[in-house]
Amino acid sequence: MRSLAAPLILAALVSGALVLACSDTKHQGGLVVAIDTNLSVPKDIDALGLAVNIGGITKFSNVYGVAPSGKVTMPATLVLQEPTDASQSVTIRITGFLGGNARIVRDAITTVPHARVALLRLQLSALSAGDGVKGAIDPQEVDRISDPSVQSAGLRIADTTIGAFDPFTQITSKCSLAAEQTDIDGVCQSARVDSATLPDAASVPIVPSAAELAACFDVPKCFDGAVKVMPHADCTFSYGGDAKTLNVAIETAGAGFNTATGFLAPLDQDPEHGFSVANGIVTIPKAVCTIGTKAKSVVLGTKCPAKQPTTPIKGGGTTCGGG
Numbered sequence: 001m002r003s004l005a006a007p008l009i010l011a012a013l014v015s016g017a018l019v020l021a022c023s024d025t026k027h028q029g030g031l032v033v034a035i036d037t038n039l040s041v042p043k044d045i046d047a048l049g050l051a052v053n054i055g056g057i058t059k060f061s062n063v064y065g066v067a068p069s070g071k072v073t074m075p076a077t078l079v080l081q082e083p084t085d086a087s088q089s090v091t092i093r094i095t096g097f098l099g100g101n102a103r104i105v106r107d108a109i110t111t112v113p114h115a116r117v118a119l120l121r122l123q124l125s126a127l128s129a130g131d132g133v134k135g136a137i138d139p140q141e142v143d144r145i146s147d148p149s150v151q152s153a154g155l156r157i158a159d160t161t162i163g164a165f166d167p168f169t170q171i172t173s174k175c176s177l178a179a180e181q182t183d184i185d186g187v188c189q190s191a192r193v194d195s196a197t198l199p200d201a202a203s204v205p206i207v208p209s210a211a212e213l214a215a216c217f218d219v220p221k222c223f224d225g226a227v228k229v230m231p232h233a234d235c236t237f238s239y240g241g242d243a244k245t246l247n248v249a250i251e252t253a254g255a256g257f258n259t260a261t262g263f264l265a266p267l268d269q270d271p272e273h274g275f276s277v278a279n280g281i282v283t284i285p286k287a288v289c290t291i292g293t294k295a296k297s298v299v300l301g302t303k304c305p306a307k308q309p310t311t312p313i314k315g316g317g318t319t320c321g322g323g
Contacts, residue, residue: 029082030117031110032201035094036273036309037124038265042066044129044255045103049095049137051167055088061166063097063137082112091177091191095167096124102135104128105173107182110193118198121309123273126255126265127186127287127294132174135167185273186287186294216314219257219264222247222304226261228297235289236281237298243269243277245302250288250295257313261299266313269306 039045051061089109096104106122168177175181175188182191228251231237239246249256249264256265267284268274275284287294 029086029112029114030201031090031112031195032117032119033092034119034121035124036121036268037096038126038267038313039096039104039124039129039255040257044126045096045098045124047097047100047137049093049097049102049167049171051093051095053091053093053168055085058166058168061168063095082114086114087111091168092120092122093167093171093177094122094124095171096129097137100136100138102133102137102167102171103130105133105167105171105183107173107175107177107191108193109180109191110198111195113195113198117201118195119201120193120195120198121273123185125185125273125285126250126252127285128183129255131183131186133171134173135171137170185285187285217266217304217307217311218314219249219266220259222266222307223249223259223261223264223299223301224303226259226264226299226301228261228299231284231289231298233289235286236283238280239277239282239300240280241302244306245304246277246282247301247304247307248275248282248284249299249301251297251299252295262296264299266307268309268311270309273309274307 035048037045045066047063047065049061049063052059088111090112092108092110094106095102104124106124106128108120108122110120173183175183175191177191180191181188183189226249229237246269247266249266251262252265254263256263269276271283273285275282277283284298288298
């Protein structure tokens with residue numbers, strides 16, 4: 001294992017990606033899992049659980065702590081080897097903890113693609129935080145190694161390496177994994193992901209560029225003077241300004257980043273897990289429409305370039321862009 005630098009952890013846990021699984025063989029299939037979140041780390045998430053179940057057997061399970069600095073200790077790589085039976089299901093469960101209590105769960109059921117390495121993004125959304133999640137782990141069991149000299153050549157999850165924590169039995173959500181459902185942006189949806197539809201990992205930027213790291217996304221600054229809007233029943237609202245400088249956030253009861261407007265969890269300009277703009281119409285996740293239940297309000301900011309999935313967020317215990 002190794003302790004990763006704060007800017008990369010910011011990218012991993014706040015808005016970018018941390019490689020959790022990949023293939024190390026040129027002609028063997030593999031899967032790269034990227035974790036995103038718009039929560040503040042470590043304020044909202046101070047430990048991260050990762051478990052992988054292959055063919056009904058839990059092959060890997062552990063919990064990794066997030067230090068006050070924002071650093072997290074995880075394996076440098078986990079190799080999801082392409083099984084002999086290409087149709088064999090792989091179930092991945094990511095669990096976000098706070099003070100030992102499970103706060104957010106995200107599942108994916110997929111297969112390892114053949115002869116190529118694909119990218120699978122899994123987001124821990126503020127809309128899913130505390131959403132019927134139950135279960136806990138002794139905080140003393142969390143791996144909190146923070147020595148940057150500690151290294152790992154990677155873990156082959158074909159070899160069973162189960163820690164003290166198995167979220168498939170110890171953690172429950174409002175969404176039934178047995179029914180192949182998972183919480184996506186606060187709504188129970190299918191956990192099934194067709195790996196054939198996933199992009200090649202090499203073709204998608206999952207680590208912030210130098211320019212993105214230098215700039216970062218400063219939530220209080222980007223939403224300075226923000227205005228609130230009321231979305232329509234179809235989760236849309238009109239916007240006549242420049243989409244290139246439009247940012248959208250949900251106001252929460254305390255999750256996310258503290259601003260003059262309130263606690264905000266910014267959304268990416270991404271049609272899958274954020275907002276999209278077309279012909280003056282902004283579309284947001286369905287759960288946001290239930291104002292007062294999932295979100296206190298929807299907030300617009302125009303002081304920064306639109307946040308992209310790889311744009312790191314400044315704050316939450318991490319160092320980004322020199323501050």
